[in-house]
Amino acid sequence: MxxxxxxxxxPPSARAPVATPPPNxxxxxxxxxxxxxxxxxxxxxxxxxxxxxxxxxxxxxxxWAALRSPEIRYSIHLSxxxxxxxxxxxxxVAVPIGYLLSRYRFPGRALVDAILxxxxxxxxLVIGLSLLILFQTAPGRALERWFPITYAIPSVILAQFMxxxxxxxxxxxxxxxxxxxxxxxxxxxxxxxxPQAFWWVVLPEARRGILTAGTLAWARALGEFGPILxxxxxxxxxxEVLPTTVFLELSVGNLEAAVAVSLLMVSAAVAVxxxxxxxxxxxxxxxxx
Amino acid sequence: MIExxxxxxxxxxxxxxxxxxxxxxxxYAVLMGRxxxxxxxxxxxxxxxxxxxxxSIRLHGRDITHLPPASRGIGFVPQExxxxxxxxxxxxxxxxxxxxxxxxxxxxxxxxxxADSLRLTPLLERRPQGLSxxxxxxxxxxxxxxxxxxxxxxxxxxxxLDDTTREEICSVLASIHQTSGVTVxxxxxxxxxxxxxASQVLHLHQGSVTQAPLAS
Numbered sequence: 001m002x003x004x005x006x007x008x009x010x011p012p013s014a015r016a017p018v019a020t021p022p023p024n025x026x027x028x029x030x031x032x033x034x035x036x037x038x039x040x041x042x043x044x045x046x047x048x049x050x051x052x053x054x055x056x057x058x059x060x061x062x063x064w065a066a067l068r069s070p071e072i073r074y075s076i077h078l079s080x081x082x083x084x085x086x087x088x089x090x091x092x093v094a095v096p097i098g099y100l101l102s103r104y105r106f107p108g109r110a111l112v113d114a115i116l117x118x119x120x121x122x123x124x125l126v127i128g129l130s131l132l133i134l135f136q137t138a139p140g141r142a143l144e145r146w147f148p149i150t151y152a153i154p155s156v157i158l159a160q161f162m163x164x165x166x167x168x169x170x171x172x173x174x175x176x177x178x179x180x181x182x183x184x185x186x187x188x189x190x191x192x193x194x195p196q197a198f199w200w201v202v203l204p205e206a207r208r209g210i211l212t213a214g215t216l217a218w219a220r221a222l223g224e225f226g227p228i229l230x231x232x233x234x235x236x237x238x239x240e241v242l243p244t245t246v247f248l249e250l251s252v253g254n255l256e257a258a259v260a261v262s263l264l265m266v267s268a269a270v271a272v273x274x275x276x277x278x279x280x281x282x283x284x285x286x287x288x289x
Numbered sequence: 290m291i292e293x294x295x296x297x298x299x300x301x302x303x304x305x306x307x308x309x310x311x312x313x314x315x316x317y318a319v320l321m322g323r324x325x326x327x328x329x330x331x332x333x334x335x336x337x338x339x340x341x342x343x344x345s346i347r348l349h350g351r352d353i354t355h356l357p358p359a360s361r362g363i364g365f366v367p368q369e370x371x372x373x374x375x376x377x378x379x380x381x382x383x384x385x386x387x388x389x390x391x392x393x394x395x396x397x398x399x400x401x402x403x404a405d406s407l408r409l410t411p412l413l414e415r416r417p418q419g420l421s422x423x424x425x426x427x428x429x430x431x432x433x434x435x436x437x438x439x440x441x442x443x444x445x446x447x448x449x450l451d452d453t454t455r456e457e458i459c460s461v462l463a464s465i466h467q468t469s470g471v472t473v474x475x476x477x478x479x480x481x482x483x484x485x486x487a488s489q490v491l492h493l494h495q496g497s498v499t500q501a502p503l504a505s
Contacts, residue, residue: 182371185338186429188358189365190385191436200384204375 051266058259066260071236072245076264078156079241083221086160090168090217091210098172098213099202103181119166127162128230131155155232156239160221167220168213175209176202212276219272222265290314291335291440291472293498296344298327298334304342305330310491310498314349317466317473319483321501322493328476329368331493332442335474336365348440359388361440364433364471368445370425372417378428379404379413385436403431406468407461423454427461434465441465443475447482459485 025033066072101113119127134140135150149155179202187197203210225243232239234248242265249258291312298305305327312318322328333339335346337358345354353361372381382400391399404410407427417425426446433441443462447455463486466473477483483490490501 180369180371182367182369183373185333185336185358186365186367186371186432187373187384188338189336189361189363190432191359191388193357193359196388201373205373207375 054259054263054266058256058263062256063260063263066257066264069257071240072257072261074237075240075242075245075261078153078239079222082153082157082160082241083218085157086164086221087168087214087218089157089161090165091172091214093165094168094172094213094217095203095206095210097169098174098176099198101169101173102176116166116169119163120170124163124224124226125230128159128227131159131162131227131231150231151233151235151239153232153239156228156241159227159231160224163224163227164217164220168217171213171216172206172209175206175213178209179205215272215276219269222268222272290347290349291318291474292345292347293335294345294347296331296334296346297342298330298339299342300330300339303327303330305334305496308344308493308496308498310500312472312474312489312491314472315470316489317463317475317486318489318491319475319477319487320491320493320498321476321478321480321483323478326493327496328478328493329444332365332444332474332476335440336363336442337361338365362436362438364436364438364441366426366429366433366441366443366446368448370417370429370446372420372425372428372432374417376416377413378409378415378417378420378431381428381432382409382413382435384432389436399435403435406465407431421454422450423457426450426458430458430461430465434469434471437469439472441471441473443473445476445478447477447479455482462486 067076097116101109101116122130132150135144144150147154149158183201183205184197187201188194192200223243224241225247228239228241228244229247234240234244236248240248242261245261246258246265249255249261291310293308293310296305296308298308308331320328320331330339334341337353337356337360341354345352347353348361348363358365373384376384379400382403383396386396386399400413401410404413407430409424409427409431412420412424412428417428420428429446446462447458450458459482462473462475465471466486475482475486484503487503490503492499492501
């Protein structure tokens with residue numbers, strides 16, 4: 001394993017230049033701008049219309065009734081707990097993997113990089129099924145004997161983690177790619193060992209990326225449904241998280257409660273997105289989600 | 290004294306082989322060469338940031354060829370200053386001293402001394418984001434000099450500066466060299482810088498280092 005050659009990269013604080021409209025737009029400029037504004041505007045309109053329709057469908061009474069239901073309160077509690085644990089675990093794993101992939105060249109690096117993308121490209125149901133099968137193997141059953149996972153709360157966290165961590169890894173990789181190796185090298189000449197340079201120079205510089213990775217993992221975990229349904233089941237007051245609640249309420253025809261819970265999730269997602277925007281979206285992903 | 294003997298360095302497909310030169314203690318040596326000739330690679334090899342394939346590097350008789358950068362006692366100032374964005378100027382000057390576990394009193398004294406010599410005292414509480422190019426380079430110089438290195442390696446420290454600031458930093462470098470007596474290896478492709486500062490000029494051309502004449 002050898003250190004990667006240093007690259008000159010823009011500092012993490014660098015932002016993309018903002019295009020300003022030409023002072024005297026021609027007719028072609030105006031048609032072009034109107035065209036792209038129309039296309040983007042249509043998409044934005046449908047997004048907003050969906051949210052407005054959700055809000056119009058429900059009422060404060062429905063929201064209050066949903067919040068008073070013990071099952072839904074349990075689901076909110078478990079969702080927030082599992083998402084927070086998933087976010088912490090994802091950052092814990094994504095930081096070293098992102099650093100390793102960004103800074104070092106080693107045999108099989110491209111393969112490792114591709115394997116780490118599997119949770120992003122696989123259908124979520126397949127991830128749940130694969131986890132279920134994994135814990136039916138001899139080592140999986142042996143682990144379950146002293147620490148039950150399948151159809152229990154740990155399975156919710158594991159299912160969320162397997163998907164959310166892949167996004168956190170991408171974010172951390174992009175973050176470290178954008179941090180120049182020079183300050184780290186200078187720290188080495190100033191007397192730091194590699195771990196000291198990592199803790200004292202690289203990590204503080206990556207803090208915005210770490211926060212972005214954590215919030216992104218949290219948001220992904222909140223919306224995770226497929227793997228949880230397969231690997232954890234949909235047992236009320238046991239493995240029920242917010243997407244499971246929406247599914248269960250829909251399946252018994254309680255559309256009002258399903259919409260009320262959906263709005264709760266929308267609010268949480270918007271709050272997280274605002275956090276990401278505020279704390280440095282510039283260090284976000286190298287690829288679209 | 291820096292003694293480089295038959296040094297072989299490689300970076301990707303580029304390599305430098307059989308480089309030999311000597312810089313006497315207390316000398317201000319300027320290493321010149323065209324862009325892409327391998328000046329930075331050579332400097333990184335000296336600082337321990339690039340693995341040496343073969344050959345040897347000795348500092349004051351001590352073989353440092355395979356020592357980690359931290360054990361070489363070389364101050365390094367890169368072209369783009371590479372300041373730490375989360376630290377204040379004072380914390381930059383104290384960084385190497387904290388790594389070496391100096392006492393807080395000793396650190397305070399040394400930071401004040403370095404800040405005074407580089408006219409950084411009014412900037413001590415500032416962060417890199419608010420500094421000009423010349424100020425950033427002075428902080429990078431102070432950070433590299435804080436632990437009193439035996440050798441100071443400068444990688445084109447003036448190339449991104451305007452003429453006035455360049456002249457100002459040149460004066461600072463000349464003054465530091467005169468007062469501290471540190472041995473300097475300064476990379477540049479600017480002949481005027483070499484004429485202004487050098488007591489020895491080395492030329493890296495087509496993979497070999499030769500001694501060039503000083504300006505009269």
